[in-house]
Amino acid sequence: MRGRDEDSGEFLGPSRSQQRRSALDVLALGQQLVALSPGQLDKLPIPDGLRPHIAETQRITSPIARKRQLAFLAKQMRREDDDTLDAIRDALDAGGEASRRETAILHRAEAWRERLLAEGDSALAELLTDHPDADRQRLRQLIRNAGEERAKNKPPHSYRELFRELRDLFEGSGMENRESGIEDGE
Missing domain, CATH: 1.10.60.30 (PSPTO4464-like domains)
Known part of the structure; x- marks a missing residue:
């Protein structure tokens, strides 16, 4: 048979x-x-x-x-080959994890931006202790300009630039800073 x-x-x-x-x-x-x-x-x-x-x-x-x-x-x-299909499946799963990680970074940057605008120097000092490599002067200038833009109802150029700076800062930081800062920012 x-x-x-x-x-x-x-x-x-x-x-x-x-x-x-x-x-x-x-x-x-x-x-x-x-x-x-x-x-x-x-x-x-x-x-x-x-x-x-x-x-x-x-x-x-x-x-x-x-x-x-x-x-x-x-x-x-x-x-x-089964190996090829498994590699595609793994990459799809990894893409989902990468997407979740990127979304978490964006939420964290957004929360920190709002916190920096609301609390000012105290929040900036806390951010700089977590990320000593950040440019203090640049962040302070963006925070000040974003506050002025809000007060005068101007287009939010500095507001957006502050978000980009924070996002780049969090993307460049290590995983341990990323995880500890998400709880701090919310």
């Missing part, structure tokens, strides 16, 4: 149910890839042979044709 061990009678390959589950997993991965933007796709380790199929699937708008093209994409993806 084909697919069975002649001595023990056990099946040699994966069961049909297992093959179906793995095919559905690849189809789900294909759906995730099609939902991404071109910039996000560029960050993933996708083989060059799959990129045109992904682009073609994204281009199609008819539901039936898109479903058929997605099935074809999954078929092409199943031809790839």
Whole structure:
């Protein structure tokens, strides 16, 4: 019999149910890839042979044709090594973590900006103890200018620049500062 061990009678390959589950997993991965933007796709380790199929699937708008093209994409993806597909899955998971980390940095910078404008020098002193490499004079100037812009209802140039400075400061700092400062800023 084909697919069975002649001595023990056990099946040699994966069961049909297992093959179906793995095919559905690849189809789900294909759906995730099609939902991404071109910039996000560029960050993933996708083989060059799959990129045109992904682009073609994204281009199609008819539901039936898109479903058929997605099935074809999954078929092409199943031809790839398991290591390649696992690398794509890992990169997608890492992208989610990176996105959460970036969002946390943005929230932290926003909270610190509001705190600096409300509390002034005391909040600045606390920020500088956590980040001694920050430019004290530049931050103080931006805080003063942002306060004046608010008071005079001017466009928020310094307000935005202060946010950028804080974001760059938090992105450049170590992970231990990032974690301790999130609680401080909220």
